Amino acid sequence: MNEKIRVGIVGLGEVAQTIHIPVLQHLSDKYTITAVCDLSKQLLDGINYIPTVKIKCNDYNKLVESPDVDLVFVINNGAYHTETAIAALKAGKDVFVEKPLGVSIPDVTKLKAIQEECKKLIFVGYMRRFAPAFIALKNDLPNLGKPLYVKSRDIIGTNNYFNKQAHNVIYPDDIPDEKKRERQEKNENFVKEAIGEASQEVKNAYMLLLGLGVHDLSLVRELFGMPKSVQSAEVWKDGNFIRATLDYGDFKVAYDTGVVPHGIFDAQLEVIGENGIGTVYFDNPYLRNLPVHYERKITKGYEFSVEKIRPTYTDPFAAELEHLYDHIKNRTEPKTNIADSIEDLKLIKAIITAVQNKKETDL
Helix, strand or coil: CCCCEEEEEECCCHHHHHHHHHHHHHCCCCEEEEEEECCCHHHHHHCCCCCCCCEEECCHHHHHCCCCCCEEEECCCHHHHHHHHHHHHHCCCEEEEECCCCCCHHHHHHHHHHHHHHCCCEEEECHHHHCHHHHHHHHHHHHHCCEEEEEEEEEEECHHHHHHHHCCCCCCCCCCHHHHHHHHHHHHHHHHHHHCCCCHHHHHHHHHHHHHHHHHHHHHHHHHCCCCEEEEEEEECCCCEEEEEEECCCCEEEEEEEEECCCCEEEEEEEEECCCEEEEEECCCCCCCCCCEEEEEEEECCEEEEEEECCCCCCHHHHHHHHHHHHHHHCCCCCCCHHHHHHHHHHHHHHHHHHHHCCCEEC
16 A cells, blocks of 8 residues: 555545545645545536546446555445445455444444455544544543533534535535435435334434434443433424433433524533533534534532633544544554444434333333
């Protein structure tokens, strides 16, 4: 492998344009973009500003077979994540897959078996878990003492509210209708495989948990492991809002998420311990280099103090790709691997089951 890792990108949508391509270019000492793939000719034509691209195609099989690609970035629609990753693995490539890794546990389990056979790396994109401020909270847990209560909150405005103000995003209108129908059908089939028959509201909630919720739930899992149960859960407003209580025995996690028609980004993870309170505040990742910061609150006698820590202006996506580079060069297993993603899918399914059955669901 060359000193620089040669990247082929499958999917040139909003996230690729505003985050992954700029971050890969920022880390140009480590990565070079050599190939891109998308169904949209408008998007393929729109990335002419990347001089290192040698291959443009609308079939990911052509990209993964290219000798000019070492690492495949799978950032197309989630319904195609596992099949694209499988093609890349069989072509002998390492793979970065933007979360969610897949829509259903059986689908991801099939991918795991193929990865073990091919012995290539799969790194799942959970950028918040690589944020230095989150690492600061994780390292501070012993000082905070035994957890009493944990709050995970993620109430945000729509992505395009921020992107249309901060970026020149191309939103294509040349995707064939049959491909749109195929994508919808694949997602519907995967959701049915994952949670069975369900109302449209519950299906929408499941997809929200896959897209937004995996960030929050994955953070909680890294700190505390899997909960004993989902004690309660509810959804409302067509599945755009979800509330769940996760039972860890000695303490509980209150989880709230939703998408609102306002320009807000209210994402935080707070641990209230016997000796102190630690809170990570996440800002909008689409506005690059907004700092993620950590607050430590301590009570000593009658004195209550607040310490605000900003470890870096480096955004979590850049921190994530620094870790990815090291894993590829050293051939080490990342913490955000397939087995880790399966745990998220188990927890998400348990939340949905608690919604459907209106009772506690054990894990």
